Amino acid sequence: MIYVKPAIALLASFVKIIMSFRPKTFQEAKANFKPMKRSRMTIAIGKRNSARRRLMKKQGPKTTEWERVRAWLKIQFAKAGIQTCQLRWAGCAFDNYLGFAHAAKRRNLLDGEIYVVALLCNHCHDVIEIGPPEDMRRIVEGLFALTGIQVPKGSV
C-alpha cells in the first residue's frame, strides 16, 4: 500500500513524457506528419485491387449494352406477366434458373436483335442451343412475338 502513491506518480510522469512528444496543435501535427510505412502485404493488396479494377474496366461496350437491355427487358416481361419458362419442354425447370435466350449466338446478332429474347429456364435454353441455329431463331422470335413487347424505335 505504501508503494501505490509513488507508483501512480511514476506512471503520471511517464504519461507526461509521452504526451510531451505528441503534437499540441493541428499545425504541429501536420508539420510532423509522416505517412505510415506500407507493408509488403498492403502493397500486394493494392496491386491486386488495381488489377481487378483494370479487369472490370475491360468489360466491352457489347456487355454494357446487354446489361442495359436486360434491365429493360426484365421490366417488360414483368409487365407482360411472363415470369416462367416460355417453352415448358420435358424436363423444364419452370420458374427456376430463368434467363433470356437470344435468337442467335451473341456475336451473330443483327442490329436490334439484342432485344428479341425468350424467357427460358436453363434446361429449355440448353435444348434450343443444341438444336439447329435456324430452329433456335424461329423459336425465340416466335416466343418474343407472343409477349407483345415492342422493341424501342431506333434500335432496329
Ligand SMILES: [Zn+2]
Ligand atoms: Zn423450361
